[in-house]
Amino acid sequence: MEGGIRMGRLTTVGVLTASDRCSKGIAEDLSGPALRELVEARGWSVAAAAVLPDDAGGIAATLLDWCDNKNISLVLTTGGTGIGPRDVTPEATRRVLEKELPGVTEVMRREGVKRTSLAALSRALAGTRGNSLILNLPGSPEGARRSLEAVIDLVDHALAMLRGEGHESKVAP
Numbered sequence: 001m002e003g004g005i006r007m008g009r010l011t012t013v014g015v016l017t018a019s020d021r022c023s024k025g026i027a028e029d030l031s032g033p034a035l036r037e038l039v040e041a042r043g044w045s046v047a048a049a050a051v052l053p054d055d056a057g058g059i060a061a062t063l064l065d066w067c068d069n070k071n072i073s074l075v076l077t078t079g080g081t082g083i084g085p086r087d088v089t090p091e092a093t094r095r096v097l098e099k100e101l102p103g104v105t106e107v108m109r110r111e112g113v114k115r116t117s118l119a120a121l122s123r124a125l126a127g128t129r130g131n132s133l134i135l136n137l138p139g140s141p142e143g144a145r146r147s148l149e150a151v152i153d154l155v156d157h158a159l160a161m162l163r164g165e166g167h168e169s170k171v172a173p
Contacts, residue, residue, distance in 0.1 A: 011044040012047040013072065014075045014076065016050050016051075016059065016062055016077045016078070017031055017077075018088075019053070019139065029051050032049060032078060035076050039148075054087065054088055056088040066132070067134070071131065073131065076144075077135070081136050081138055087123070090125045097134065099127050109122055115146070124138070131162045132162070133155060135148070
């Protein structure tokens with residue numbers, strides 16, 4: 001496997017930034033572009049990107065569209081995973097998930113706490129819908145990038161499993 005391609009399949013990615021301030025143009029979205037840079041460096045293709053307000057209905061609708069209609073393999077959200085009153089990304093994500101993957105977010109939080117104890121406050125979720133993998137990431141560019149880097153090697157195997165390719169698709173040394 002090289003650069004996100006396994007068995008002739010290209011990993012397509014959606015990057016969704018949840019931020020009231022960025023959606024209104026009050027602040028610049030730095031996390032979405034940071035994630036785009038990381039996934040494109042891996043050889044994956046960003047098929048969709050959006051900046052939405054912190055609204056669970058709008059976030060859930062976009063996740064559904066990207067997973068069910070656009071058949072995006074990997075959906076990354078950034079922002080809205082904290083404990084603030086407007087942080088609703090996990091609630092929106094939970095509405096659309098078919099299977100939760102708590103171990104994935106445990107890895108992200110464990111790695112994040114090595115840099116800041118505040119990472120323990122993350123309510124990020126990870127899980128699947130159809131053939132799509134959804135990962136909630138922190139809203140800061142650094143936190144989003146580091147969280148994705150902590151689990152990025154799991155993505156190809158998870159997507160192969162969703163496609164029914166079985167455990168043998170991950171070759172052990």
